[in-house]
Amino acid sequence: MVIGAGPAGLTASYELMKHGLTTTVIEKDPTYVGGLARTVEHKGYRFDIGGHRFFSKNQEVEDLWTEILGTEMLTRDRLSRIYYRGRYFAYPLKAANALWNLGPVETVLCMASYARARVQPIRDPRSFEDWVRNQFGWRLYNIFFKTYTEKVWGISTKELSADWAAQRIKSLDMWLVLKSALLPHRRPANRGDLVTTLIDSFRYPRFGPGQMWERVAEIHREKGRPVRLGRAVERIKHDRGRVRSVVTKTALGSIEEHEGTDFISSMPIRELMQCLDPAPPERVRRAADSLSYRDFISVAVMIDRPDVFPDNWIYVHDPTVKVGRIQNFKNWSPDMVPDQSKTCLGLEYFCFEGDGLWTSTDEALIDRARKELAQLGICTPEEIFDGVVVRQRKAYPVYDDAYQARVDIVRDYLRAELPNLHLAGRNGMHKYNNQDHSMMTALLVARNIATGGGFDPWKVNADAIYHEESRVGDKDTTGLQVPTRLAGSAR
Ligand SMILES: Cc1cc2nc3c(=O)[nH]c(=O)nc-3n(C[C@H](O)[C@H](O)[C@H](O)COP(=O)(O)OP(=O)(O)OC[C@H]3O[C@@H](n4cnc5c(N)ncnc54)[C@H](O)[C@@H]3O)c2cc1C
Structure with a gap:
């Protein structure tokens, strides 16, 4: 059972x-x-609890997805950007785009702070902040790493361990960013060569991730085991x-x-x-x-406009709003909305069960979403004609x-x-x-x-690959995929 x-x-x-x-x-x-990978439906609008990309380095899992949904599995191009202080930055970062958006003065300041970090690095970096500052300089750290990381984990980047940054961001070195900006036509030879941050297409069920699990449940019903x-x-x-x-x-x-x-x-x-x-x-x-967990709220809003932004999702690094990420489900699959003249966005708020966000009423959360979208210049409050809130306990196991x-x-x-x-x-x-x-x-x-x-x-490691050769007692092969709080730091 x-x-x-x-x-x-x-x-x-x-x-x-x-x-x-x-x-x-x-x-x-x-x-x-479908659990965390369910697709919720509201008056014909379908949305994920966070957008769910289907991508695996494990061919067996990829084949299983095809076996279950066949041609219902779409292949989608990825477009995701970072929103910061009124500007959109390409993500994965592209040097030319980043420099253009920052403008000449900020660019010079970023370069100077980068140079300073290289010449005078923080010795023995212990925290996430120390490590990223050493790699990119204080100004770039502040723009591209600090706010979003703190929104997701609810912990100051001073309290997060440097190990996690080293593991997670190691592939995003300056040289790689420059190369991808200067040689945009070059693609990695195979999917194994892709660094995590540069994956630019993924599979997605026509009706969202829940469709996968609804089909498996249907197979159970057909076999008499609902x-x-x-x-x-x-x-x-x-x-x-x-x-x-x-x-x-x-x-x-x-x-x-x-x-x-x-x-x-x-x-x-x-x-x-x-x-x-x-x-x-x-x-x-x-x-x-x-054991502890990070919880999550998704506020889906329906907008009376066919196109709002072209991305699948936007990371919101802007510190003036609480929303962390915004999904545009129609750009994941057009069939996620019942009427192509409308758009459905999912605003993601990271929180702890019982905190101010979690205990807000649905009306207050939809109102917040409406105001934050207007503040970010994404749509006007009047264009939003409906909204629904999903609270998800234990969305992230905390390390x-x-x-x-x-x-x-x-x-x-x-x-x-x-x-x-x-x-x-x-x-x-x-x-x-x-x-x-x-x-x-x-x-x-x-x-x-x-x-x-x-x-x-x-x-099974973080790439869903099973290492038969590793033995009980070996060092953990899972890779450090979430931050670890520094010993002794306050909650
Ligand atoms: C915001 C977000 C974005 C994500 N994005 C992606 C992505 O892009 N790509 C990707 O591959 N993965 C993504 N994931 C991860 C993915 O959702 C999980 O890996 C996957 O859903 C885990 O499956 P699971 O069956 O282990 O757990 P769950 O999905 O948590 O399922 C556990 C099930 O157990 C049920 N349950 C719990 N307690 C009880 C009980 N007492 N009695 C009976 N039933 C119970 C729950 O209701 C739930 O249905 C994302 C997750 C989140 C939160």
Whole structure:
């Protein structure tokens, strides 16, 4: 039995079906499958919880997407820019465009600050700020890195570790930026050569990422195993070293108990461990309870205009507004809007559950979106004729300086005490996974159950590639994809 009908849960169940095994998928959402990759619908307008690009270095995952949706998978060119103080900067950065937008005075100041950083770098850079200042100079750091990073993670860049910057931004060196500006016709020889920041096309389902998972759910229905929607896992009963059943509750309070031989969980580790009955030892419980998450709000607004901007999305670095990114879903796929004379934008706000943004009313959030769009000069308030708010808990697992040790405690406990409870996916493993990565972990877990394969899903790396040669105890191969808070820094 599988907990969660997101990409990981549905991939696991789909794979098990291929091996002739039947399974039940439990999903707490009463309406949607797809989890974070669902597509929400409002009066015919479809939108993602954040735009979801389909791109993988893993050919097996790419083939699986094609197998499920065939010609419904579109290939889309990417256009995304950075908005900063009234100007649009190409992203990935292009030197000529950046210099033109900055203007001659700011350009000279940026060059001088870059030169100064090279001549007098901060010795032993510890923070994200130190590291990026050393690489690009203070002024470029301020324009292109500081505000957006702080919006996403809700932490000052002084408190974020330099390791993450080094890992994440290493491919964006000045030489590469200059080369791409001077030799724009040159393309990398193969997709493996692409650096993360330079990917310029991706695949996308005609009706958004949810279409992928709606189709997989339909296949389950056709096989007589419909996803059990609207059922939240409340208790996971175990005895004598095995999970025996999962107890679920619907919104109306009806209780069901589902038995099984193996259990795959893609629900957040923190909640999973709270459901175990009997409860795990205090040390394990505390480790799971201490995992933290960044939450997310998407405000979709409908605009009475056919074209608003040409990008798929815009990064908003401007510090005068709270919005972090703006998606234009029609530019992902024209079928995301029911009427081509209108546009649907998704304004993304990064937040913590319970903070001022999270607790604002829907009306206040739509009003904020309306004002911020007008302030950015994207549309007038009168052009917005409808809006809807989606709040997403636990959108990002947070990598603080203790998270890895805590996850290890949980993983080791489950391996030793409950070997038929398998973890997969993003929050399911507390890993900053994209869909392909989440799916790959699920495929391996399903194969372990079906064939006794002996794969270790924890060794799927950040490119969704499984390293069979790496062994238990090796250094983590996942790559540092999210920032780590510096030890001792205040929250
Ligand atoms: C803003 C944003 C942008 C993203 N952009 C991209 C992108 O461009 N490309 C890409 O590939 N990936 C992207 N991702 C990542 C992608 O969404 C995730 O990797 C993927 O959805 C993880 O799948 P999952 O099944 O592991 O988890 P989830 O999608 O979180 O699914 C878990 C499921 O479990 C259910 N569940 C939780 N608790 C319970 C319970 N107690 N009982 C029953 N069910 C429960 C949830 O409702 C959910 O449906 C993005 C994510 C975000 C937040």
